[in-house]
Amino acid sequence: xxxxxxxxxxxxxxxxxxxxxxxxxxxxxxxxxxxxxxxxxxxxxxxxxxxxxxxxxxxxxxxxxxxxxxxxxxxxxxxxxxxxxxxxxxxxxxxxxxxxxxxxxxxxxxxxxxxxxxxxxxxxxxxxxxxxxxxxxxxxxxxxxxxxxxxxxxxxxxxxxxxxxxxxxxxxxxxxxxxxxxxxxxxxxxxxxxxxxxxxxxxxxxxxxxxxxxxxxxxxxxxxxxxxxxxxxxxxxxxxxxxxxxxxxxxxxxxxxxxxxxxxxxxxxxxxxxxxxxxxxxxxxxxxxxxxxxxxxxxxxxxxxxxxxxxxxxxxxxxxxxxxxxxxxxxxxx
Ligand code: KG4
Ligand code: ZN
Numbered sequence: 001x002x003x004x005x006x007x008x009x010x011x012x013x014x015x016x017x018x019x020x021x022x023x024x025x026x027x028x029x030x031x032x033x034x035x036x037x038x039x040x041x042x043x044x045x046x047x048x049x050x051x052x053x054x055x056x057x058x059x060x061x062x063x064x065x066x067x068x069x070x071x072x073x074x075x076x077x078x079x080x081x082x083x084x085x086x087x088x089x090x091x092x093x094x095x096x097x098x099x100x101x102x103x104x105x106x107x108x109x110x111x112x113x114x115x116x117x118x119x120x121x122x123x124x125x126x127x128x129x130x131x132x133x134x135x136x137x138x139x140x141x142x143x144x145x146x147x148x149x150x151x152x153x154x155x156x157x158x159x160x161x162x163x164x165x166x167x168x169x170x171x172x173x174x175x176x177x178x179x180x181x182x183x184x185x186x187x188x189x190x191x192x193x194x195x196x197x198x199x200x201x202x203x204x205x206x207x208x209x210x211x212x213x214x215x216x217x218x219x220x221x222x223x224x225x226x227x228x229x230x231x232x233x234x235x236x237x238x239x240x241x242x243x244x245x246x247x248x249x250x251x252x253x254x255x256x257x258x259x260x261x262x263x264x265x266x267x268x269x270x271x272x273x274x275x276x277x278x279x280x281x282x283x284x285x286x287x288x289x290x291x292x293x294x295x296x297x298x299x300x301x302x303x304x305x306x307x308x309x310x311x312x313x314x315x316x317x318x319x320x321x322x323x324x325x326x327x328x329x330x331x332x333x334x
Contacts, residue, residue, distance in 0.1 A: 007309075009308070011082065016054045019308070021313065025123055025310060030305065033053075051092070077107065077316060110315050112311045119311070121269055122296055125297060128150070135254040135269070141159075142212070150314060164210070165180075165270070167213070175235045243275075265292045270301065
């Protein structure tokens with residue numbers, strides 16, 4: 001059988017990413033041009049700036065990704081791209097590039113959902129056993145997704161306000177860390193010996209939804225109070241208290257969902273899946289409960305194109321292609 005080589009493009013936010021993935025799991029090249037340095041000055045992602053940066057980067061990165069993979073453009077089986085959700089101008093750059101390549105090379109186009117990409121990042125390191133439960137934690141999403149089988153996504157819980165990554169970034173900012181602050185808070189929390197007690201938002205009994213805005217406000221209140229009173233700030237203890245609250249709620253609800261839906265496996269994914277505190281606590285609890293847990297390696301947690309190639313492969317296998325009049329969709333649902 002002919003191998004399947006998918007060229008995948010991801011430009012939904014502030015990373016321009018291109019990858020070549022063989023047979024859905026073998027990553028032959030995986031390039032990421034981060035715009036973090038550009039956006040740092042603004043304290044967050046500026047959509048218009050992100051789009052322009054994608055335009056600057058994309059052509060060169062396409063060539064480099066192919067060169068690094070050892071195959072040629074004509075060997076490609078399909079062109080995959082993130083169709084949404086994300087910043088519309090940013091998505092558009094990837095979508096236009098993918099369509100152009102698809103036409104020029106006469107290769108099929110495969111539009112991919114960004115979160116499906118995050119989820120199937122787990123296929124880059126192993127098999128997924130269905131039915132499974134997925135805990136999606138990123139800068140834009142916090143969801144518990146029940147998957148009865150491949151390609152079938154049922155969102156059983158979601159955040160009612162901030163995404164968990166967003167809460168990390170805001171808390172980090174108020175503690176004086178640069179964008180994106182998640183990794184800084186994580187590091188500080190793990191190094192801190194002290195911790196302050198912050199609230200946990202459990203919501204109604206039985207709910208799989210999340211809420212992080214109250215916790216975020218609680219952190220801001222502590223910071224402001226300490227400032228006003230001239231008390232010692234101890235940012236590490238605040239970071240640890242925040243992380244403990246977030247991790248406890250995420251882990252508890254994910255494990256409750258695993259039991260209630262009687263699934264074979266729990267998957268973790270999204271940028272915040274790179275959080276060491278979350279990875280450690282979820283692993284510990286899953287070990288204790290005998291739950292099979294899959295977590296992608298760090299590089300496949302935050303935005304990348306290899307995950308888009310992994311997701312697109314499943315459509316390619318079904319010869320399920322996307323028409324050329326496909327549009328970037330900032331609100332695309334799973
Ligand atoms: O999945 P992702 O790369 O982009 C979106 O699709 O949103 O997630 C980015 C988010 C950012 O909010 C970033 O602060 C967070 O993931 N993040 C972390 C860590 N690494 C990245 N949050 C907590 N701890 C980390 N180690
Ligand atoms: Zn993402």
